[in-house]
Amino acid sequence: MAGSGRDERARVRGAQAGSASDLEALFRAHWGRSFRAAYLVVHDAAAAEDIAQESFLAAIRALDRFDRRRPFGPWLHRIVVNRAIDWARARALRAEVGDGTLAELPARPVRPESRGDLLPRLARLPAEHRAVIVLRYLLEYTPGEIAELLELPRGTVNSRLRRGLDSLRKGLGE
């Protein structure tokens, strides 16, 4: 994902010392996946930009406290995915109580759905299920790593993965 572990540790060390080039290397290596992961959880490009941006800024602010022996990616992804889940939950809550301002927002264009199109199906899953699917199939974490990232029992992760995949399959008639 971001080069070898040794390279990444060197970049984190450089960024901690204020090196813009090391920060840029970390940014270029991780921001795209973070943005994509956030987008696939919240399905809103502007919100995903905010989430990825704020997560990266939060990571920079905490660089001094970061343990360089640990990989940077999971640390950042934990922040991103948790923020994305929070955002999606907050939006769902606002929708349930009929927020007037929200109702005035222009409708977003809906992607045409086809048999081969999984993403509209993904968007209908609960945010927590979307998050584990994104962590598993986009960011390639194992269920054990996802459990650690989200601070969930491994059984919960497995169950969310299974239910999420089942819903996607049903939608496609498999």
Add this chain to the structure above:
Amino acid sequence: MSESLRRALRSESIPGEHEARERSWELAQAALQGREAVPARRAGRGRLLLVGATGLAIVAGAVSPPGLAVLDSVRDAVVGDRVVVRRPALFGLPAPGRLLVNSRQGPWIVQADGSRRLLGPYERASWSPHGRYVVATRGFELFALDPKGKVRWSLARPGSPAQPRWSSDGFRIAYRLGARLRVVAGDGTGDRSLPFGGPGDAAPEWRPGAAHELALVDRGQIVLTDTDTQEVLWRATGVPTPYELAWSADGRRLLALSAGSLSVLDARGRRLAQVAGDRGAELAAFAPSGGRLALVRPRAGGGSELVLTDAGLPAAGARRILETAARFSDLEWSPDGRWLLLGVEDADQWLFVRAAAPHRIVTVSNVRRQFHPGAAGPAPFPELAGWCCAP
């Protein structure tokens, strides 16, 4: 299933991904620099203060002597959740869209990447509804231009056309000619006078979403008229004579700014709210999505404050975003409703402020010089004439 899911997740096209990445990178760089600067700055000069409990960024100690930039001495910094990025010039806009800026040399169009084009020697300009054209004035004439400055049509009238406004459907342009109001079709034909007017400052404003309904000030009162039939749909009473009118994006609310007061009317001319006295506003702008209203209010002790409030009730739930010892001279929303642009004439700066928390601030200095290149003497501060939709 697993492989097709992986492919779908990786290949999903996300609108604006590249631009989002570059915006984020710019802020990340500033954050890295600010991370080092914050401890010394907090202990030292303290020009940018953070009041954590209220979430208010206060920019203080700014404008003595006159012309000293509001944030000029604050280098890129992160304070709490806020990032202040200082730019010596306008390198780009933080959101999609294009700015129209009126300067003494003429109107400029600023693209999102920061490139600028001078349209020509016109006095004032405003956008057509989708930014495909600009309507401008010069001397006795009214011009419709494309964004490259090519004249599509012009119309000469015995007087000085002023305050042109294009209707939301693009088929009409209203403008003031002396004390009278006139309407011309979007192709420059059918110019005629309306039986309304009188001296005043407020430009006429078309109601969004309605065919050709125009709000205007007639003999000191706000009137909504159908310009095709010239029927008066309503006349608002008890509202102080406004110097500025503005419709919400959905056409359901009309804001009237008067000296010392601010009124919000519904689409039938009924007053929903009025705020007077110290809590009035100098500048106001509805968010493009209609649910919020940005206000610039005078600050106790001088200067201005920027607040966000509900569009229907400007007195309720107002949230202060920023205050400075300098006065804000312009206020515009980005087309996506995520950023506000404030002009600070005394400091020769623009401030881009992100509307949602955390409130990021990007300052752009040397604004006069950028819109008056080669000017020999002091140039006036340019005026914002709209941050329009992407092309």
